[in-house]
Every structure is written in C-alpha cells, then in structure tokens.
Amino acid sequence: MKRFPVHISLQQRRVVIIGGGAEALAKARLMLAAEADLTLIAPKIAPATRAALEGSVRLIEREPAYGDFRSAVIVFIAGLDREAARRWVDAARAASALVNVVDEPSLCQFTTPSIVDRGRVTISISTDGAAPVLGRKLRADIEALAPPRLGALAEFADLYRPSVKACIPADRRRTFWERFFDGPIAARVLAGDETGTHEEMIALLNRPQTNETKGVVHIVGAGPGDPDLLTVKALRLLQQADVILYDRLVSEEILSLARRDAERFYVGKAKSNHAVPQEEIESRMIDHARQGKMVVRLKGGDPFIFGRGGEELEALQNANIPVFATPGVTAATGCAAAANMALTHRDFAQAVTFVTGHAKGEADPALDWSALAALKNTLVVYMGVTKAGKIARNLIAHGRAPSTPVAVIENGSRANQKILKGALSELPALIDAGGIQGPALLVIGEVAALADGETLLSIADRKGLAA
The missing domain is CATH 3.30.950.10 (Tetrapyrrole methylase, C-terminal domain)
Incomplete structure (x- = not known):
C-alpha cells in the first residue's frame, strides 16, 4: 500500500482549484458534493464551467497569485502545462496545502479515488494514479452491488446506536449488529419500506438476546437465462444468500454468480415430473428461514408470471416469515x-x-x-x-x-x-x-x-x- 486512504471532512474548509476547463469542473463537482468552501481561479474560465458553477463557487478570472493559497486545505491544478503546474505546486505546498495535479501523478501529494456515494456510506477505489480507467471500472462493478439505499440503512443504524449501547451488553453488540444487517428490518429499509421498522427495532432491542435468529426469504426472478439480463438487485441477493432453492429454468451461468459457500438445493419441475413437491419447497423455505438464514428462492423468468411465486409468497406470509419479492425479466x-x-x-x-x-x-x-x-x-x-x-x-x-x-x-x-x-x-x-x-x-x-x-x-x- 503506497498511499493510506483517509476520508476527511471538507465541510466549510477552503479548497482552491487552478484551472477553468472540463477537468477543473469535474473536480469542482466533487468538492461541492463534499460541501467545501470552493474557489476556482483561471486566466480564462470556459463558458460551460462558468454556467455550471456560478452562484455556488467563487470564480476568479485572472492569473493565480501566491496569496490565493493561504488557508487552503487542498489545491487542485487542472489543465496547465507541466512547468506552470510545478510552479503552483511549490506555492501551494509552501502554504501547507495538499496538492493534486490532474494526470501528473509524480506531482501529486494525494490522488482522488473513484467514488461510490451512498450518503453516509462512501466507498473509494484508488489505483495510485496508475490505471484510472481500471478504477472507474471497479467503481461501476461496486455501484452495481451496493444498494442505492445503503446510506439510509447506515442512518437508520446510527439512530439506534445509543439504544443498542444501552440495551445490549458489550460482548453481544457485534453479534447483534451482524444479525441486524442480515435481517428483515434491514431488508425493509433497503427496499424503501420503513413502515413499522422503528417499532420493530424497538421490539428487537427489548427482546431477550438469545442465539435464536429470524431469517428472511427473497423470491427472486432470474430472467430467461442470459446472465446479463439478471437484475442488479437479484445479483446482490445471490451474493448474500445463505441458502438458494432454484428451478430447472435457472441457468448454470446465473448460478455461478452466487455466493460460493451458499447451500444450493435443486427443486425444479418439469411437466409430470416434480422433483420436489410444491408443499415441500414451501416447507424448506420456512425451515431455513426459522434457522436464521437468508434464503433466496430463485426462479426462471419472473416469479409472479406463471411461476408459482404467489403461492410461495402466501405460504411464507402465513408462516409469519419476512418475505420480499424481486421481479425478473419475464420469458415473454x-x-x-x-x-x-x-x-x-x-x-x-x-x-x-x-x-x-x-x-x-x-x-x-x-x-x-x-x-x-x-x-x-x-x-x-x-x-x-x-x-x-x-x-x-x-x-x-x-x-x-x-x-x-x-x-x-x-x-x-x-x-x-x-x-x-x-x-x-x-x-x-x-x-x-x-x-x-x-x-x-x-x-x-x-x-x-x-x-x-x-x-x-x-x-x-x-x-x-x-x-
């Protein structure tokens, strides 16, 4: 590890960008997202940059000066030739600012990572300036796996941290949180359905803490077979599942994307040949969930278009098992x-x-x-x-x-x-x-x-x- 990753707060702290083109605009957008006190300085500011930033950033159209770096925490230099950039690097360092020169790793004291932003959850990927395109590719892969409401889940957990500290002994807190993030309350927050979750969380905190856990079942559509047609949410659930019950129409290519150590059970059906009767499939899901496991019932196409998803949903609800539906691309x-x-x-x-x-x-x-x-x-x-x-x-x-x-x-x-x-x-x-x-x-x-x-x-x- 050549560079140590640190997430720092830039709220209302002074950041200076030298440059007025597209690269400067990209850095400015990052800094605005971090709520920095931002100044952009350049002899000429491109119209697109001005239009995007006017009103939210101090725009100064002139040559930089040594005094511009006073009290700056971070300085970005974008779009200057190497000799000009080097001169302002020295000036910024003399003012005790950390410096980044776009596309000049040897002049940088820090690099800006590719960022996956989920509010209170921030994931950063860095290649130390060696392969920025690779960093962007990794970011795209992680974007696909990180639920959009991950930040909301972190906010929810943060709200209850004092209560957990007061109610749960120190030696059981880690286990409590592990079960919480794998459990039905977290699943509902991630799904955007927080109705009743606060009451459930309070009940969970007041419940005697035992080794018993309550699992959850996800009825998931695998699409018609092409793994590229699997939804992002279905992929994420496959990679989190403890148990997968799958049908005849689920392709091997899709199964290969699942978590490696998940238990897998084939419960497929063909005409007049039911490998596992429907009632037994429902019973298995209920049993695994009652063992505290995250169960994915994986069905070809969409579970609720001629896929018996409705029957299974009803059986799980009647058994008081938390259950969630994830649609798939239907065969039609x-x-x-x-x-x-x-x-x-x-x-x-x-x-x-x-x-x-x-x-x-x-x-x-x-x-x-x-x-x-x-x-x-x-x-x-x-x-x-x-x-x-x-x-x-x-x-x-x-x-x-x-x-x-x-x-x-x-x-x-x-x-x-x-x-x-x-x-x-x-x-x-x-x-x-x-x-x-x-x-x-x-x-x-x-x-x-x-x-x-x-x-x-x-x-x-x-x-x-x-x-």
Whole structure:
C-alpha cells in the first residue's frame, strides 16, 4: 500500500482549484458534493464551467497569485502545462496545502479515488494514479452491488446506536449488529419500506438476546437465462444468500454468480415430473428461514408470471416469515427481444395477453377462446408446446385466421436458443419439424411475422428434405 486512504471532512474548509476547463469542473463537482468552501481561479474560465458553477463557487478570472493559497486545505491544478503546474505546486505546498495535479501523478501529494456515494456510506477505489480507467471500472462493478439505499440503512443504524449501547451488553453488540444487517428490518429499509421498522427495532432491542435468529426469504426472478439480463438487485441477493432453492429454468451461468459457500438445493419441475413437491419447497423455505438464514428462492423468468411465486409468497406470509419479492425479466419480453420482435406495435398489435397452456395438475387451463381469438392482438402462451395443436385448433375454430403468424422460441436469450416461425395452422408441424422440446414460448399474432427465425421450408432445406 503506497498511499493510506483517509476520508476527511471538507465541510466549510477552503479548497482552491487552478484551472477553468472540463477537468477543473469535474473536480469542482466533487468538492461541492463534499460541501467545501470552493474557489476556482483561471486566466480564462470556459463558458460551460462558468454556467455550471456560478452562484455556488467563487470564480476568479485572472492569473493565480501566491496569496490565493493561504488557508487552503487542498489545491487542485487542472489543465496547465507541466512547468506552470510545478510552479503552483511549490506555492501551494509552501502554504501547507495538499496538492493534486490532474494526470501528473509524480506531482501529486494525494490522488482522488473513484467514488461510490451512498450518503453516509462512501466507498473509494484508488489505483495510485496508475490505471484510472481500471478504477472507474471497479467503481461501476461496486455501484452495481451496493444498494442505492445503503446510506439510509447506515442512518437508520446510527439512530439506534445509543439504544443498542444501552440495551445490549458489550460482548453481544457485534453479534447483534451482524444479525441486524442480515435481517428483515434491514431488508425493509433497503427496499424503501420503513413502515413499522422503528417499532420493530424497538421490539428487537427489548427482546431477550438469545442465539435464536429470524431469517428472511427473497423470491427472486432470474430472467430467461442470459446472465446479463439478471437484475442488479437479484445479483446482490445471490451474493448474500445463505441458502438458494432454484428451478430447472435457472441457468448454470446465473448460478455461478452466487455466493460460493451458499447451500444450493435443486427443486425444479418439469411437466409430470416434480422433483420436489410444491408443499415441500414451501416447507424448506420456512425451515431455513426459522434457522436464521437468508434464503433466496430463485426462479426462471419472473416469479409472479406463471411461476408459482404467489403461492410461495402466501405460504411464507402465513408462516409469519419476512418475505420480499424481486421481479425478473419475464420469458415473454426476454424471448421477444432474443427474436428481435416487438410484442406490441402501432401497426399490428395494440395489446398483448399472457396465458398458460398448463393449469394446476393435468387439467387444461380454463381459457375463453372466443375472447382470445377476437382480440386480434398478440397472444403469448407459456408452457404451451405439448398442447400447441389444441391451442391452434381452438383459436382457429373461434375465428382466428389460420394464416395468423406464429413464432416458437425455445431457450430464448441462451446460447442454445431456437426460433421458428410460420402460420397458426402450421404450429404443430413447426414444433415437430424443429424438434422443440421446451422450455419454449409461443407468440401468436401479426408481430410474429417480424421475428428472426426459421420456417418449415428453411428447416426442410437445412435437413436436406426439400424436393
């Protein structure tokens, strides 16, 4: 470690910037965020710099003078040639100020890090001036992992520090705070829902401190399979989880992003093959949470669009387990994007309807085929491959044109995705010829004609079956 990182308060302390261009403006914005008493001096101040800073910074348009550095804590020099910069470095140091010269590490007494700002939580990254772009990349990675309301959580904890000190013996405080930050109250503060959290915190402080803890469950959407479509919040929860229960549709690439030492349990389902019954999945989540663990129930797509998320949410609430929902990119939008196809289009479809081809048990879903056929908009069918023939016949029998375009998207957004398209009357033949096994999505409507993909003819050509 060549430089020791220190976070200092600059509130109402004098900072001087020599320079009037874009680099000086960038430093000025940093100092204003730190509430410094800021002066910017340059022979010529760029119009953009003046416009951005006028009214909040002392702007002096002239050559710097030695007296300008008197009582300054920090001096930045930006946009000057090396010889001019060196002269003002000496003047600033003589006034006992710390000096930073932009893009001249050898002249700097300190460097400015890349900063992740979450209010009371500040994370800084420095490469000692050797690789600033690397520092910015690391900052972007940390920005993705640091919850936006991390500062609010720190404020909440700070509010209760005196109470914790008064109520919790010194030898148990660290354990208390570790459990708090992994617990349901912290999760609610981070989620922006602080309703009742103060009452819960007071109750927690007044509760006898034992080794028993109460865990939390997050029902999380993993998206259609491409790890780049995982939400930032879902990634953060995966890297914090003690236990992960995951479905068949969750890709290995997404699982590889999870915390290494998390317990993982496969609870996937396929048609007529439930590896773990639904009731047992719910029981497992409840049991793990009651052991004080942070549980992530990871589901492909979005948990609340044909993903049984609603059933699991209800079971956890009935068991008085804190539970939070994190949506994912659902298969419909993910697969449509993979096929370069819009689900709505001003010329072809002013609405989209999501239905399932698979109801509870082995029964057909109770769908109003007359209404679905009459809409003439986009119809997206989840879990419809095995009943594609019946779906096509019902729609045609109730008035949908046999020539209506359809698209079949298997493993959408993944490396092994397959996209086929044709007419509604061809749907069963299209699935059979393309060897579609699932998971797959059926898109029915005029927009399907715009999708990338193979047709029956192109499949036949590829297989060498064309006449």
